[in-house]
Amino acid sequence: MLRARCPCLIAAALAACAALASARLRKEEDSAADALNSVHPAELPCLNPAKRAKVDFPEHLLLGGGAKPVMYSGYVNVTGQDFLFYWFAEAQAGADPGAPLIVWSNGGPGCSAMEGMTTEHGPLVLFGVRDGGGTFPGKLSENPYSWNRNAHVLYVDQPRYVGYSCGTGPSVTSSEGVGKDFVAFLQGWMRLFPEHSRRELILASESYGGRYVTAWYAAMADHNSRVSDEERLTTTGIILGNGFVDEAAQGYSFAEFARRQGLIPAHSFPTSSKQAREMIAKNLGYQPNYYDYRLREKECCGCSSYNYKPWGDWLLREDVAKALNVCGDAGTKAFGGCAAGCISLPDFDKDSTFDAKAAMSQALEDGVKVTLYYGMQDTACNYVGGYALAASLRWPGSSAFKKAPFEDLAIGGMDIGKLKSGGGLTYLQVDGAGHMVPVNSPAAATFAIGTLLPPMAGARCTEEGGALDVQGKSALQPRRHLLSGPSSEPLPAAELAVAIALVGVVTVTLARAMRREAPGTMLSCQKWHVLPAVA
DSSP: OOOTTOOSOOTHHHHHHHHHHHHHSOHHHHHHHHHHHHSOOSSOSSSSOOSSEEOOOOGGGEESOSOOOOEEEEEEESSSSEEEEEEEEOOOTTSOTTOOEEEEEOOTTTBOTHHIIIIIISSEEOTTTTSOSSOOOSOEEEOTTOGGGSSEEEEEOOSTTSTTOEESSOOOOSHHHHHHHHHHHHHHHHHHOGGGTTOOEEEEEETTHHHHHHHHHHHHHHHHTTSOGGGOOOEEEEEEESOOOOHHHHTTOHHHHHHHTTSSOTTOOOSSHHHHHHHHHHHHTSOEETTEEEEEOBOSTTEEBEEOHHHHHHHTOHHHHHHTTOOTTTTHHHHSTTOTTBOOOTTTTTTOOOOHHHHHHHHHHTTOEEEEEEETTOSSSOHHHHHHHHHHOOSTTHHHHHHSOOEEEEETTEEEEEEEEETTEEEEEETTOOSOHHHHOHHHHHHHHHTTSOOOTTOOOSOOTTOEEEEEEEOSSOTTOTTSSOOOSOOOTTHHHHHHHHHOSEEEEEEOOOOTTSTTOOOOEEEEEEOOOOO
């Protein structure tokens, strides 16, 4: 079985990913999971799935005081038989009244959006839940990097049967089907939340979710072509973290990535990603974590490079399920046993003809801003392939992106990556981060989402009163300019974590990426309050 969190090494790399995945989980458990997921229940796990209900965690599930975020959860039926679960966090007090609605789904295919909500950028997160050191307290704590500080954020478990979603109908087997369900979900959700029905939308995901959000956009565009202006769904931004979108653009980048990161000799030319991975393991002296080569690979029941078992067990707790208004025992397949938060969708997109790259190019041509961010220590969806994707997109503004220089991305005066922005497209590569940038470098992820948010009145883009400055600055000689020669510099893997840890509780002023396509436009920015990263 191809594990859901291994989407990006396709074509020749696909076999290597499948081999690694099968080694990660016991074959007997995989076979049982496949059989279980192929059979759908004859009835729903509850009589009446909640539609719109408050999320109110009891005190024993919360760490620390402070005001509780305003959150709702429930189910939206996308067919008469099938219900998608959502968890919604309203924007925090002080956000712009016209703040956009970010809609997030994790990738896979088959992985739950609860990972994004509870470990990446939700208002309450389970710090340390995947560390495996036995220190996880089993409680939620406030996330100072939460994306709902300046936007409303909606997390949805999709495709059908993913996470807490439930039903009795057939599974969706393609990105096109996901797009159609998503339009139905949005329409149903907006009927439940009419106060948010006219908000501008930012479509967000990571990993295989690159195909999700492009399918969402294509389905929304088709919907908009057939309805009145009042019924249109307006998208202003798309954001992807270490995303997989296009096989041709990204599928053969792994060996080059390994050379640039110094993981294999500069003058070695492995004939396959499998061979490259064997060379990497030999050079490092250990089997690297699939999503962050600085860490060792973990193998256990519930492991998918990281140990997801404590996280999955927490999401199946009775008090947690009650607080989240979960329908009966929905979620057992995704979070129980050794599933690691994902269900098996082995034939997903097998026969699909959907052109995700063309859909992303069309979004840019339609005036939708797109931000792609990549953690540079990820081996699953690497940044070299990410930049190859960005450079291959074609729309009227592509020449502006091509001409734009790489700039340093600096946090607290320390360069932690590169950015390139033009024509509506922003590309970022973040050093010191793996597959989940919001976990390893939350300030950088906050910068990324800030490139798509409207400016906040009164925000300033200068360091003041002990503030931590986050900005893009010109780089005459970028340290790791893609498509130049392989870098010989040592990897600053731990620099970011050390730098942020020394800062403490600070204010981050986020400078949005330069809009070179609009000469004379003032640089706009956002203010966010942050704490040290927990990585």
